Amino acid sequence: MFMEDEPPRRRRSPWGVIALVLLSGLAMMRNGSNIDDGPPQPTAASAVKVTPDQLPAEAPQVPLGMRMLDHSSVQRIRIPSISVDAPVMTVGLDAQGWIDAPPAEDNNLAGWYLNGISPGQQGSAVLVGHVDNARGPAVFYGLGSVRKGSRIEVERYDGRTAVFEVYGVEVFAKDSFPGSRVYGDTGHAELRVITCGGGYSKAKGYDGNVVVFARMVEAR
Numbered sequence: 001m002f003m004e005d006e007p008p009r010r011r012r013s014p015w016g017v018i019a020l021v022l023l024s025g026l027a028m029m030r031n032g033s034n035i036d037d038g039p040p041q042p043t044a045a046s047a048v049k050v051t052p053d054q055l056p057a058e059a060p061q062v063p064l065g066m067r068m069l070d071h072s073s074v075q076r077i078r079i080p081s082i083s084v085d086a087p088v089m090t091v092g093l094d095a096q097g098w099i100d101a102p103p104a105e106d107n108n109l110a111g112w113y114l115n116g117i118s119p120g121q122q123g124s125a126v127l128v129g130h131v132d133n134a135r136g137p138a139v140f141y142g143l144g145s146v147r148k149g150s151r152i153e154v155e156r157y158d159g160r161t162a163v164f165e166v167y168g169v170e171v172f173a174k175d176s177f178p179g180s181r182v183y184g185d186t187g188h189a190e191l192r193v194i195t196c197g198g199g200y201s202k203a204k205g206y207d208g209n210v211v212v213f214a215r216m217v218e219a220r
Contacts, residue, residue: 039137039195039210040144041144041171041210042169042170042197042210046148047170048168056168059167059188059215060215060217062216063217066216066219068122068216068219069118069119069158069162070118072120072157072160074090074112074118074119074155075087075088076155077127077152077153077154078152079143079150079153080150080153081146081151082142082143083142084140086108087110088109088111088154089110089111089112091128102128102129104130104138105133107136107138107139109139110127111127111128111129112127112128119154119189119191119216120154120160120162120216120219122185122188123190124183124192126183126191126192126193126194127154127192129194130196131143131195131197131206131210140193143195143210144171146212147166147169148169150165151164151165151166152191152193152214161219161220162191163218163219164214164216165215167214168212169210170210170211171198171208171209171210172209173207174198174207174208177209182211186215188215189215190213190215191212191216192211192212193211193212194209194210194211196208196210197209
């Protein structure tokens, strides 16, 4: 269900909850679409460079005087470089305690975990979406082709738009997903956009997750 009004502020959840759902593969499983070539995958040149303490070494500089934003739910995501312009619904936890995914039948819909970080707050906000469904490509089909320096705009329900600059795109195996590296707090307002990727089999679906790393560089 889409949020009509701003929800009360929720406590942030640990990254471990999100990491577990990605490891389980429950949130983003391929639904049997007939796509011969498969979605684009990140190149080695797109990888995130990290320092020994696991902070990104090539993240964009934050403009002087730019302030991080308060908590707000999320309305829309735009990634112009891959023609993404999609509404965002809030998702919670299912009966097993995993984060729900957006409905698979809607091929232009992303999800934001309600109890997580808001895009624009300090910490790593997370948006998820399907790579494909039974009818073909879905909202984040082209995510693996996003390049460093691309912009991502996240429209929030408080009327603010957080603008992020991409500094890395990688694919990680679900059975060795580096949760602390992906979700760790760098001290800045970060965004992670995640979908399925890597190899695919009908028996197990995709064996990895494509992760876009981005940092807020503008709030308007």
